[in-house]
Amino acid sequence: MNSANRNTVWASIVAEELYRSGVRTVCISPGSRSTPLVIAFAEMRDRFPDLQLLVHIDERSSSFFALGLAKVQRAPVALLCTSGTAAANYYPAIIEAYYSRIPLVVLTADRPPEMRDCGSGQTIDQINIYGKYVRYFFEVGTPEILGLRLRYLRSLVSRSVSMALGKGDDPAGAVHLNFPFPDPMPPIPVPEDIPDDLELSSPEAVFGNPSGGAYSQVITGMRSLGMDAIATIANQIISHPKGVLVVGVYDSPPEFLESVRHLARATGYPLLIEATGASRHNEIGHYDSFLRSANFCNTHVPQMVIRFGAMPTSKSYLVWLQKHINCQQIVVGSTNSDPTHGITQSLNVHPVNFCEQLAYYLENYAQPMWQDKQWRLDFELAESITEDVINKSLVTIDELFDGKVYAELAELLPAHTYIYVASSTPIRDLDTFFHSDRPITVLANRGANGIDGTLSSALGAAWGCDRPMVLICGDLAFYHDLNGLLAAKKYPISLTVILLNNDGGGIFDLLPISQFENTFEEFFGTSHALDFAPIVSAYDCEHILIRDWRDFRNSVTNSLNSQGTQVLEIKSDRKRNKELHFAIWDRVIESCDRQFMPPH
Template identity: 85%
Template sequence: MNTANRNTLWASIVAEELYRSGVRTVCISPGSRSTPLVIAFAELRDRCDDFQILVHIDERSSSFFALGVAKVQQAPVALLCTSGTAAANYYPAIIEAYYSRIPLVVLTADRPPEMRDCGSGQTIDQINIYGKHVRYFFEVGTPEIIGFRLRYLRSLISRSVSIALGKGETPAGAVHLNFPFADPMPPIPIPNDIPEDLALSSPEAMLGNPSGNAYSQIWAGTRSLDTDIIATIANQIISHPKGAIVVGVYDSPPEFVGAVRRLARATGYPLLIEATGAHRRDEIGHYDSFLRSSNFSKTHAPKIMIRFGAMPTSKSYLLWLERHIGCQQIIVGSINSDPTHGLTQALNVHPVNFCEQLANYLENYAQPVWQDKQWRLDFELAESIAEHTIEEAIDEIDELFDGKVYAELAEILPEDSYIFVASSTPIRDLDTFFHSDHAITVLANRGANGIDGTLSSALGAAWGCDRPMVLICGDLAFYHDLNGLLAAKKYQISLTVILLNNDGGGIFNLLPISKFEHTFEEFFGTAHGLNFAPLVTAYDCEHILIQDWEHFENAVIDSLFSKGTQVLEIKSDRLRNKELHFAIWNKVIENCDRNFQL
């Protein structure tokens, strides 16, 4: 404990209690008002080899970097900044953490109350600055060195970490603790600031939990459903053999895939999996393509849909649901996530527990004769048609086409690699064109579906794991977070960035607004004409402009086994990309319509 003054002791207890509560990484941005906490974290790192500090000049990049670390490690990460607008730069990442259920512990320094709202420099109203997008907020108060207040501080920190992890009454997400500090900020000794007998009069305050664990602990089990509820759902399934199971965007636990596959067998339903939901093996992965077929989507009306994770990215899936709005949706693990506003049953239950409970019931108490095998076979046929149509189309394309990038990566990437995919077109193309026999984990910031912070999140995820990481992003997402590359330089992070540069917002070319040529390019296409090569090399990263597919394959393989960050840029034409996308989709529609007559 640093007992130079009340600020240093207060901050030392915060750092120690965070560590005891499971925080092993803190991302810090420079500033004066946060000095006591910075010193405390630096001293903690000197004592604990497994405690890591990363310094980011840009608070927005820092917060998304922390998000990437927390996402890949599934562990809480702390953020620390000074007072003023520094805290506001965390907001986009906090919103993403809220919707993605990622545990962040946000520590903002502040001036003491008497120095607020009076013209004091670098001071804004930081009370509840993040609104409802944090799971918990608390104004910590100025340091006061008495036993009761120090015990309160320990209890507050440890409980806050538990809340961030989702062990309380809310899902995982960010918590915000606001720390006002009066001078002095550095560890300047102040006589009589710390009572000499504090360790004797209040040992819990100074030493914490004697066991070395967190001071206040929250234990949380996994929720299960009563047998009568499981029986009710099972009877619904038996009464409606034409159903489906879908896995949308979902950071699933390792045991989930086996459990949901077992449930699919027990129900007889086709299992539709988005690339960001789980590894697809023999499941239905091309549903976005074949649901574009009017014949298929009209003739295949689901009566029950069991969904895990967020609503799938696929627009054709959403339209299919809206066309058959009478379908009963059973949404597992999420209370309100149905933008169709259809008939829903939301189950506040652990997804793996639910799969196992329902599969057990169906296997033991129901005969599979009720299953509609033709229904499932139709989905398997549509999957096969879409898969082969897309493969044939991709094989015939020699030019640099965004969609083919994913098909090539499916052949190149080794087992247990990671893909971090940006929002907008990349995540949709990944779902359509990436189908690998290898177990590849896909990460994405799909809570709020924004492009901000993509590069920093991927760098954080790459720093936080020991497996190959590939980021796929468009030029606008890359430009939007260029500051994030400083972390790649500073911490020698190994990341392969595939930069798909079609000079603007390619997603808009695929939308109806592209037909309005008078306003399209200025407001939606937004061509920038940037040369990324010097920008990349300014951060000591390697830039490679891809010439053809052989060059791409060699560059990816070399990058995966190289140190540092390499940016592999693929230039393409937005209009040509649009033509190729629609040519492939139209061929899938034609082949499906021919096989599924009205």
């Protein structure tokens, strides 16, 4: 412990308690007011080399880097910045962490109370600056070297990490601790600042938990339903054999895929899986395309939907549910996740427990022969028809079409690769065109669905894992977070970036607004005509302009086997992309409409 003055003692305890509570990475942005905590973390790293300190000049990039890292490692990551608007730059990532349930521990330095609201420089009101988007906020107070205050500090820090991890009453997310520090900021000795007998008078405050663990610990179990509740849900399923299991946007826990497949067999329901939810091999993954068929939707009316994770990205799935709004929905693991405002039961329960409990009950207590096998066979047939139409369509496309990128990647990427996919068009095209028979994990910032920080999130995830990482993003998402590339230059991060550059907001070309040509391009298309090559090179990353599909396959393979960050840029035409998208969907609709004609 650095005992130069009260600031250094205070900060030393914070750093130590964060480490004892499981924090192994701190993303730091430079500034003066946070000096005591920076020094404390640096000294902590000298004692514990597994503590990683990463410096990011841009706070927004830093926060999204931390978010991607926390997402992939499923562990808390700390953020540290100075006072003033530096803290405000964390806000978008904190919002994403709130909705995606990502554990972040946000440490903001501040002026002491007497220096606030009086014209003092680099000072804003930081109290509750993030509003409801943090799971917990506390104004820590100025350092006082008293046994009770130091014990309170240890307890506060360790409890905050537990809350960030979702071990309290709320799900995981960001917590915010605001630290006002008076002068001096550096570890300058201040006579009589530290009592001589502190170790003897308050050993718990100085040394923490004798076991070496967190000072205040929260221990949680996995929530499960009682047998009566399981029986009630099972009887609903038996009474409604035409149902579906749906996995939406979801950072699913271990063993989830095996357990939800077990439940699918027990219910007889088709299992619809979004690309960001779980592996879709041998399940229903093309539902966004075949649910565009009016005949299929009209002849297949769901009686029951059991969904895990957030609402799927698919608009056609949403429209299908809205069309049949009297369908009973059960949402597992979320208490506020139904934009259709249908008849919904929300279950605050561990998904693996729920699947296994319900499957066991149906297999052992339900009467045989209640399943509607034709219902599931129809979904499997629609899946097969759609897959065949899409594959045959893509074979005939030789030009650089965004949709074909994902089909090519499905063939190229080795097992256990991570894909980080941007919002807007990329995540939708991934859902439509990426179908791999190998286990591939898809990550995305789909809490708030923004394009902010996409590049930094992928870099953070790539830095924090030992598997190949591929980022797929559009040109606007890439441009929006160019500062994030500094991390690739500063730290040894291996990342393959597939930059889909159609010079503007391609998603809007697929929406009805594109019909209004007099205003569309200026306000929605937003062409920028940027040359990304010199920008990428400025950050010591490799830029490769893709010329054709052979070039693409070779470049992806080489990048996955290389160190560092490579940006593979594919230039395409937005209007041509639109034509090809709708041509494929029209073929799917025609084929499914013909197969699923309503009875006369």
